[in-house]
Amino acid sequence: MKKRTLVAMLALSAILAACGKNEPSQPAATGAAAPAAAVTKIVVGLDDNFPPMGFRDEKNELVGFDIDLAREAGKRMGLDMEFKPIDWSAKEAELAGKRVDMLWNGLTITEQRKEKIAFSSPYMENHQIIVVLASGGIKTKADLAGKVVGAQDGSSAVDAINKDEVVAKSFKQLKTFGDNITALMDLSAGRLDAVVVDEVVGRFHVAKKSEEYRVLEENFGVEEYGVGLRKEDTELLARLEASMAEMKKDGKAAEIATKWFGKDIIK
Template structure:
């Protein structure tokens, strides 16, 4: 075989081998992406030391008014509610970082918070009350001048106090705490002169120590509670509002409120 014929045969063999390969079929252009998995669980962020809204009982189980409300709403939405205690002062970061899907624990609706998160329809009204020791002699907000006042860090109580600039500037110090329970303990110990706290929480503790605590007639304003969600989750917000509206209409929300507060305080 001469050199020319050998080259021709090798070339023909290469062509035949290439033709014999099983080439993968090209994918269909414009194929629809796989549908996202249906949401079945929602992670609810809360402060687990905020009775009676959300706290741990003697068995270390999470209980409270907002816990019951969230569970009932979850049933109506076809979702399982998983409760996750978080640092309440970092709640917006927990939500935006998708470590939780909702903030449901006595969350006050404010214009400042609306810039970062979406809110459900309001479901309760609340006041920022002033709790003092009965023996303190403090009767009005004016009497707080030169006093040390406590509030929960990151709470709407701090915002409410700062709005009343004249009174806030009269304090000797505004001291913040990780939770309201610790602030009230410092009040009992004499390290604080007053605590500004959500009424639903303050009344719960005052009722336990009626002889020790007194609630002033004046307060730092009225506000509304709502559930916080991410702004990019409008479908979840709509479902939640529908569930909560149905709870109000059929009396379930009133039933839960009566269980925890002795009366219907649903807005």
């Protein structure tokens, strides 16, 4: 190699090395995730044909005890509560699929449901009562043998009936309905002999037609109502528990209960 060529190559290498040292550093990666937006709205799933817990009034507006309770809790949590009617028999799927964020509509706390969803502390007790026609001859649970009994599909009434295996097996048929009002209409029409229903709902309707319906002294057991959430929503559950405790302490929950039931039924 010629001396002149060698000198030129060395000079070029020096220039390139110097340029490499002076190159600006590459900008930092910008793939970091942006902080999640704060939650401001909660979608509450409910059965809109479940008075007095949640139903539509003469103006077709959603009203009820649980709706008033949820609105007050949401206000204290700084959250807007949107109420969404759903197929109550598919409530767990609606919650898991994140189409709703809470189930708040006379939801009974059961061990089976605890496997899929998280529950708030119970806020009221309920019984599964037996409603029959006042003109009929059914006086006891034993009289239901050979009879057609109705209940809401996917409700805790069905679970309560099935727990009492002896009585349940004595039925001619256990017929399920999309809602309790339809079941009670079938009772009035003579297509059913009895309806097993949540006490808060059953007595609401019986009071309206006391000459037509009668409630048996026996029932299918005591249960508790709670609010259902996804198991991973631990922070939301903690905020809900705090707001409900505050509402019980300052008397707001009792005020809402008295509005709908004439007395404080809050647990």
